[in-house]
Amino acid sequence: MKRILLGIFVLLFFVPAVLAQKRQITGTVVSSEDGQPVIGVTVQDKATGSYAVSDLNGHYSIEVGVNSETLVFMCISFRNLEAAITGNVLHVEMQPDVMALDEIMVIAYGQGKKTSFTGSAAVVKKEDLERIQTSNITQALQGLSTGVQVINSSGQPGASASILIRGIGSMNASSTPLYVVDGAPYSGYINAIAPSDIESITVLKDASATALYGSRAANGVIMITTRQGQREQGQISFRSNVSFSSLAVDMPHQLTPQEFTELSWRGLYYEAIDNGYTPENAAALATGNIANELKINPWNTGTPVGTDGKLIPGAELLFEGDWRNQLLQSRPRQEYSIDFSGRTEKTNYFFSAGYLDDKGIFTTQQFNRITGRANVTTKVKKWFELGTNTSFSHSLTEAPAGESTIWFLRTVPSIYPIYEWDYNTNSYKTDANGKKLYDYGENRKGWMSWNPLADAEYNNYITKVDNISTRNYAEITFLPQLKFRTNINLDYYLSTYSGYTNPTYGYMAGRGAASRTYTRNVSSVWTNLLTYDKTFNKHTVGVLLGHEAYQRKVNGFSGAKEGFPFGGLYELTSAATMTDLTSYEDNYHLLSWFSRAEYDYDNKYYISGSLRADGSSRFHKNSRWGTFWSVGASWRMSNEDFLKDVSWIDNLKLKASYGALGNDDISWYAYQGLYGSGYDDFGKAGVMISRLPNETLKWETNLQFNTGVDFALFNKLTGSVEYFIRKSKDLLFTMPMAPSTGFSGIDRNIGDVENRGVELQLNWRVIDAEKFKWSMDFNATHYKNTITKLPQKEMNAGVFKWREGQSRYNFWGAEWAGVNPENGNDQWWKNVYETNTDGDKIVVERVLTENYNDVSGDEQKQYLGDAIPKVFGGWSNTFSFYGIDLSFMIYYSLGGKLYDSDYSQMIAYREGFSFHPDNLNSWTENNKSSSFTRFSKAYSNSMGAYSSKFVFDNTFVRLRNISLGYTLPTSVLKKMRFSSFRVYVQGNNLITLGSAVRRGTDPEQSVSGTTVNRFPTTKSVTVGLQFSL
Template identity: 40%
Template sequence: MKENTKQLEEIVVVAYGTAKKSSFTGSAEVVKQDRIEKRVVADVSKALEGTVAGVQSTSGSGQPGSGASMVIRGFGSISASNTPLYVVDGVPFDGALNTINPNDIESVTVLKDASAGALYGSRGANGVVMITTKRGERDDNQISINLKANWGISSRAIPKYETVNEAEYLELAFEAYKNELIYTEGIDPLLAGTQAIEVMKGMAKGVLGYNEEYNPFNMPLQELINPITGKINPTAQLKYHEDWKDELSNHNPLRQEYQLSVTGGNKKTQYMISMGYLDEVGLLQTTEFERYTGRVNIDTQAKKWFKTGFNASFAQTSTNYNSASGSVISNLWYTSQIMAPIYPVYEHNTDGSLKTDANGNKIYDYGKNRIALANSNAIALLHEDKENNTRDNLSARTYIQLSTNDDEYGIFKGFSLMANLGLDYFNTHEMSYSNPYTGNAATTAGSLTKAVQRQLSYTFNQLLTYQRNIRSHSLDVMIGHEYYELKQQFLGAQKTGFPFGGLYELSAAATLSGASSQTDKYAIESFLSRVNYNFAQKYYFSASFRTDGSSRFHKDSRWGKFWSLGTSWRISEESFMKKYDWVNNLTLKASFGSQGNDNIGSYYAYQSLYNMGLSNGSLNGAGINSLENKDLKWEKNENLNIGIEARLFNRLSLTAEFFNKHTKDLLLNMPKATSSGFDAYPANIGSMRNMGLDVTVTVDILKNSDLKWTLIAMGSHIRNKILKLADKPEIISGSNIFKEGETVNSFYLPISAGVDPLTGNQLYWVDHDKNSNIVSKYKTDDVTLTANSREIVGNRIPDLYGSITNDFSYKGIDFSILTTYSIGGEMLDGVYGSMMNVGYKGYVWHKNALRRWQQPGDITDIPKIMWDQQLRVTDKDLINASYFAIKNITLGYTFPKDWLTKIKMDNIRVYATANNLTLFSHLKGMDPQYNFTGTVGYTYTPSRTYSIGIDIKF
């Protein structure tokens, strides 16, 4: 059986050129246009999840227009960036990915090892994502017009946490008050119930507010709760029910997208012109993303020895957003999650009916007498405050190529000289307005911040290539030079003191709170070379070398050297394999090399930096706020890759790759004597290893002429280990620890010893006494002793993660389903934790709190509830991070060719698609894909999208 020629001759976009898949010695995977277009997304990073083995993606924010974070083969750094390098049409890209229209993308190639990415030197250590846009077609002056339209609606992709209702909340609140009186103040249990009811409606500590203002039931508290049993009167009825999470949400927000592209050309010139419009309304009210895009790609073979091309794209985006994060009132994802169910969004009359103003509008309840988050209403702020970002983005690429490919050039045959120039420019206007009446800026009569940022970067390279085939020998040599420069400029100001609301210009405010400006510059100069050789299309060898000089480092440490070696052997081409005609392809490959990471968080990390804003009375001055280190340099990866590629029975494909990525010279803070005035300074003193296996299996289960079924399964296993840190072999950061011999971002927590069945107190295992002396482990309910008795109890990195894709087609019908999975790892869900350890009155409980300890003898893992008690997060609060998700389902129909010919159309396809359809995890409400560190906070929930569309070509 002959090998699958089409698959082996596939062209792969690689660093500074292209290569045949069969001859490539590195690790690279291609995601084609049809895969990308099935994901209805604004940012291409969200379309890559589940398409490449070894790539981990977060779910990303639900904010319209937002993207996903991505790491390739694990964490390459602790304090520097782990983000891969993005390259668009051969040139590194410095714009926002959501300014690239996914419909303009022809393919995305992910480079994972040193042989594939070492030519990107100091920026390639975290992997490289190569984005190639669509080109024109050689079609004898034929013009092809493509129209696409897509309409959709969105909803929550992550279900809500299961929280208590109004009746359950009041029963738990009563019990918390009663326990506080019994166990803190020593009140007799028979009297505590009656006193608890009085406290609940008291102004100082009561959850119900003045005159039971926040009692949602139709009877007073004395009749509502039995002081002995603590149960709600079964005849009680709710007067109102309002869910903060529902009230802040748009219901079925709309998404609409339209595309027009024109392609054409002849043997000499090809072109592609496109325009696009996207409007995406968010789940959170007032949030929205709008984008206009345009692109022109032109290639022309002016002479047989001269080729040139020009690409230009423009995008304008406008984003209305809510940037608040963390535990602050203005963060609606915080407020709506923690607010007890008895508190309404709007004001109500005593009979439960809504109060309205003179215009009939509902009146927001600002919680004047609310014990939790008093004098605020985050949903009202959502409409009264405003945040907007407008960005204009321009990208251009141009090249010229001189080549001598014909025999007439004699000994000069095979030379090619190419010059590439790429430019990325964006201009961003940012506005953040807080109203003068309520919220964070009420005390300053409002606040307005405006900022303008402008960035220009360009890359200019010159590449000389020599290619020659002599009998069974094939040689490809390239040398080149590249220069990259970036310049950023920032100007911002803030003013307060507005006479009234709704004013969005700085001139309308009275007081200048602050103003600043900044200019940053960054440059890299590089010299690079590559050699590719193969013999008889069986034995392949590649080598590359690049040296970079980066302005981020001192002139004496500026230059770094990066290199790679790769080889592959196509065993299936050997004569002894001819009898195995069921083996279409069998290739072994290996590579080793080094890559760098200069994205260390500062353009001036090696320098001493000064704070120029200091003053002493009438004297102005400056102070040093960081120390220099002239020896600072790149973080460097040494990357080993060993793989096998096979195609069997012209039906089964297998790719398996073992990798070992050793990161050296990690950037960490070196401790310094405090007498110097500084705790530490940045230095290259750490090392870390990521080792694992990527496997991709593709099976053509059915290959009939009409019915086809292809299964693609991907799986990756990775182990991370910190090999060396600073002089202090561990760094503790909250609930995480970085320690030699352990996994990055390991959880460092006290150990739970269960719940005492006699007292209901949370117990802990500790190995220190009150004087911090080490002793044998013992159980205690003294939370103060847990600080010195923490242990490493897990980490977020899964044991196995990947995806399963099923593609079906029957005549004109196509159906596909993409699922992703992750097995192993732990999460620490801060939202769930706060619902289970309600230390603040007026905050909601999770349903699991109903399993709490209530009386002596109860066996449970939930301690008794009591206001103001201190509980520590322990190992029992870790949640299994495993999940299974249905990421995309697409059903399409392409009309028959004979029917299309009659109406003079080339193609019509209609389709329906669902993104982020379902998530199965160990805790309803938790997003196990939220981030890579394993901690979950109050953030914009991801969205599920249902869409229908049409694709017309003529």
């Protein structure tokens, strides 16, 4: 579309002026980027000045002088090219200009010029996406755009990232952005979209950019555009890669059996000291009790530790639980894709198929996906165009038993054997076939009745998802300026989960269990658009009118049974006892009318406005309709006469926008009273009110202001600086009700929150020589979140306290004062209050206390720091030299706090669980300067968990990706009959630096800054090739 618009512009305003020449030169101009014909190129004879213009197929024909030697090719968005005349036919490739200013970009319900766009948006191109190896496209956006906070909170293959655009938009409703795929809101499985099918991703961030999506745009919009045919001649492209993964951040060092045994002795010793024993008697008691404390004794002696706290001479290890090496393995990931694309005079086509097999890093963990896509558009008549874009995917995810496996690996003591140990024979027990029997922990003090290796072998946890999406349109051109388009779009996915626990081994031995869950999601969107675009003299006017009907239906069914007579039976019908049976159906409808008007005067002054009315089934009829709007304006100062002669300013544009958006992403029937079934005191079945009706509920409203400057300087540097204010009003909160009503609370629109921030984007073409090129991209985002209104003065929210003037994710707790060097105990700061003459309590003194109960009340707690980073962003560099390309991207997050609850539990003495290696350096009489608390079974370090002791700075830097490739030169490609051929090696998440790494914690956790025993992020090394025919 970009080249067609440019071509029409040039064809209308440039007419060849010199025809009386003696030689005819013909040829074709294509883009070096994708081989697509370049339309509207001015082809000029350097000697005579005569020129011609390339047509819609990139063809040109020009008459030149008999002595002419050079042709000059010029086109907006491409770099000027000089080519020697060597014959009567001259084909050339033009290189896109990275500094191009009139780039066509995807916007809400259409396309627009970057220069005339008054809103805030970021475009991520396929070249940027290809540098990141990922199974889910959401993970690839990290560090590529300002204002977009991407947190890869799960390393499970295929998992989606958490994305926030310009902060936190709600306290209790969703803050997830709206996804739009090929022009239509997407309700399918985001994992179903193959990254290799994507042409670009546009992130819309402010009201001017998003208001046309109304009630679903409050959290921003992510627009995904899939690929179309590019070359006039059909092209086949193939991609293949294989990679191996491991943990991006190693877990805490697992204590060896000797370390664990000696540290357990230390815990018993100090427990005895705390109970009043003398050091000599405490040591003797610990030595005498150590075998019972371990319960499972891996040593060849009943008293493995002496009174000095060290393993006795001659103690030998009988067995060891090498859990991590058995469960964590570097397993292969393979990905293949093939596509066939092209275009004719009337038809554009793209067909693709892909296969992905990601084994992950855990035994039996895997993610498989098969994808297919067909994207065809055709001009039936000059005035009538049809198009269809249909995709299909089937995926299978098999995972160990949730995050429990992660916690098991972090905390299982190395003395716990994987297989049952026979102390009589000093060997592992086996079955009749000689196979080792798994140890299910009947003799453990922790992790009883579970063995994740056995779980992986005998049990199944499989999710299958089938996804179909189709985008179809018909467009009628009444006049060159007046068009009507109707779009019919459908998203369908069916998710099936199958869980099976065997009846022979483990915690369900003698019973067994199975469960099935089916979820079907069907959504459809019918959109009608009427557009008018007209340029006359210095005026350009654009108007869009639209209507949209959206509906979504979700059906679910789940069932579970127990009691299999023997193994090998997997269906529910084979089990004896029903334990769960549930089904449901949810419906959601949205009806919308919308419009947009744009005006441009002389490519200097731009103004735009949007208006949308939405009616949502999630609200009562009296509150169902909401109106959302935006206005935007920009001034392109660089086109003013007083700046035209400033050669180093290529573009300078000021812009501002303001608007109101909505958020209806709440429960499906929030306003309706609900009934539930139950039994009365006499055991009779009946119905009862389970929720009160709430007809006053209305939209959460989002008011957004944006201002900034876009610039391009020295034909090398482009960038933007933007400032935004995002105010969310009428947020939903549950107001408590009197217990006598029988209800705990009712939802009300009574909260406000605000986000203010600054964004910086820089793109620098450092070196642009013919053989060597170096470009650099840098982006940074800072924002502050503030609660401005609550239904009550303050609200407790776990490790947070919500209060007006504070951030949603500001940690709340007691202030830890370190370790008392005299006895190794924790210390906290305690506030001493007095009442002044006004009757107010004021702090007059702060004293130290070793009793956590003294500081557990709210009057002793304080804010400990915000989980939201001060600044986050990315820094990318790309180099190319004689066919060699090198690129890397570093993601950084500066400031922000992390509450490490995983660490808080591992630093304490917990029976049956391993300990954090920091305890090896804990306080003793010989190590009084230690910053780690005395290790005692009687003294639980985790009792101070809600304190600054476990709130850490979370600054980190990660080498997100690095890629080295080689592309064969054109001369070689012609001999091989390839149009392109590239091989590469790539690394993802290879280096992570930050204080959390020392503790064995991945710094990239949840948005809230709390650890959640999640699947860890992985790093990988990939080798691949891609070629086109």
